[in-house]
Amino acid sequence: MLDRFLRWETVLLVLCVGVFAVGSASDGFGEQSNIAFLLLDYSEVALLAFALLPIVLTGEIDLSVASTLGFCSALTGTLWDAGIGFETIVPLVILAGVALGSVNAVLVVRFGLPSLAVTIGTLGLYRGLAYVLLGDRAVTGFPENYRPLATDSIAGTFVPYATVLVLFVGAAVAVLVHKTTTGRSLYAIGLGAQTTRFSGIRVDRIKFSLFLLSGGLAAVASLIYTLRYNSARADNANGMELVAVAAVLLGGVSIFGGRGTVLGVATALLAMAGLRNVLFLDDVSNEIQNVITGLLLILSVLVPVVFKPRRTKDAPLEPSVADAERRTGADPGGELRRDHQGV
């Protein structure tokens, strides 16, 4: 019961409630238009975070998500400028996102390169390609009949259309991660890809698909971003990958893989969006905002370590003791140490 109580998700939920409680004291926070903006402002980050979550669960990472978004935004602008219909642009841009994801996938899965190095490379590459496409131009004038989908709320409510999409994607990822065999194998891969491979799980195919999914979701995020700001530019969402990674880590997902839930990430996103909004309303300067977000992030990786003995948790394959052992197994240093003791 105590274990249950100390779950990171619970801590986050408390944090989230706290943020919104403090927020309601700020003028204008509780207004529908503000809540709508708060949700809207994090829709792209949320999509990137949901794309990252399954990848991080397998112990990999994709730092190129925001650059993929930037490239897709630049592509949207280029195509729109060329007079191509917006209905045609949408599938083309999503295909382009998936194609960029496949480059990551090939390098990481087929060539076995470390995803950190590969996606730092493509982070620069895709952003560079975005500038090649659009240069220093900004394309605007996107169709007014589609823009409300990225800016407006459903009539009579404060829920923006974009948030509905985010919720849908979140739910789909939750089903994938928590309710399917593939989902369970993500955790297994994160805890030990080699073992999982020997167990007959198609590790490569799964990882490959995750990078494709990530590229596709980044493309969807780019469409929202471009429509929301009515501006396609090569520097769109510059640096957003770090916010998305922060949300994933704050959500209690282990950067080494094998641990984390969609609920955690969703709560973290809501807490971050709320916190940002409250700090804005209270005129807290950007520097202090960064300090607070940074501290929260450190806290999120520190707390699970401090409470480690109590944590039985979400590795769905085995209960507590074996789980702890597996975790040590996932860390090469620990492996070695154990070997020494064994010999």
Add this chain to the structure above:
Amino acid sequence: MASCGGTTKGSEEAQGDGGGGTAREADPNAEIKEGLQIAFLPKEIDNPYEVLVDEGGIDAVEELKGEGKEVGPSDASASSQVSYINTLIQQRQDAIVIAANDPNAVAPALKDAMSKGIAVVTYDSDAAPDARQIFVNQADSEEIGRSQVKLMSDQIGGEGKIAILSATPNATNQNTWIKFMKDELTKPEYSKIELVKIAYGDDDDQKSFQEAQGLLQSIPDLKGIISPTTVGISAAARYISSSPYKGKVKLTGLGTPNQMRQFVKDGTVTEFALWNPIELGYLAGYAAASLASGKISGKEGEKFEAGKLGEYEIGKDGEIILGPPTNFNADNIDDFDF
């Protein structure tokens, strides 16, 4: 819908409106209201030039017994200003004075603000004209662009290769000036001057420093650099002053006297220009307060008092021009402190 060919660019040009219901009638005899809350939103909160502008603006607001404040993002990206605009709407400010990072990206949010009765004034870098009521222009863009070329030509003897070190590739004001610089260079008296490259330092000190270094190393016979941004010119001056190019390559552009003083004194820079940023903010502050009090509505021909600067008249497209820029050199630089 009849159109089955899909939505393409220009297929809905005819949708005007968007001005956001700000057709309030102006009353020239209205008093400036006391206690007005006016927020200044620079491109980037750490940009020393814009901090000066906003200081001038806050001074003006305080003169008028209002509350002025400066808020803004720490990066000059297009989207980060939008969150601030939303916040200012929620805080029910009476006026927003903004230097737009991207004229289109901020437009929907600014229109939203205007539809809620908030006065919107742009300064330094304009937003889409239908997304603000008044644009306070530091100086006539054409005059700035052309005078920069003249400054450079005088220094290099009207001959040689030059480069431009600008801010971000999308900066509205820099791009307008560069357009006029290019046009000026087509005149016969500048036929021996060749503009070989435009580099972008993104108004980031380190990047501007590296870009300046890159220009000088990649173009060995470069005669001069024009940097029409305060961040760019001071970074370039810092690089040149400690490099072998000092005294050989001329640097001019737009800078503040305090930033550039040491480089004028050590001979790195001969002459550069700028308008008075404090007066720019001051004028924007008065314009915003007059708008928020209903004295003016942003229409051409309306007049208002701008404190110690005297009377200004709103020109075409809601534009107000502060005045001609000042040239700074070793003889006069010590007369200025900003």
